[in-house]
Amino acid sequence: MHITRLRLVGFKSFVEPTDVPIEPGLTGIVGPNGCGKSNLAEALQWVMGESSYKAMRASAMEDVIFSGSGARPARNAAEVTLSLDNSDRSAPSAF
Numbered sequence: 001m002h003i004t005r006l007r008l009v010g011f012k013s014f015v016e017p018t019d020v021p022i023e024p025g026l027t028g029i030v031g032p033n034g035c036g037k038s039n040l041a042e043a044l045q046w047v048m049g050e051s052s053y054k055a056m057r058a059s060a061m062e063d064v065i066f067s068g069s070g071a072r073p074a075r076n077a078a079e080v081t082l083s084l085d086n087s088d089r090s091a092p093s094a095f
Contacts, residue, residue: 013039
């Protein structure tokens with residue numbers, strides 16, 4: 001079983017739908033300070049079940065939802081989707 005894609009909508013700084021393909025081998029996220037690299041890691045934690053807002057550098061769980069900017073209105077929900085490939089049938093039978 002392999003993770004193939006991470007999709008974020010309204011999660012922290014990712015207001016627009018954003019797809020991050022995860023290719024075989026090593027996938028790296030590179031960018032300047034403040035571009036949202038750590039938000040991707042936190043989105044992955046959240047979609048895998050993290051429920052502590054402190055673990056996601058927030059003061060409340062509502063802080064993971066995009067809160068708006070001068071040019072964009074706030075969102076009322078956040079969505080993170082993790083796509084998995086189990087074509088080799090290596091996951092437990094429940095999955």
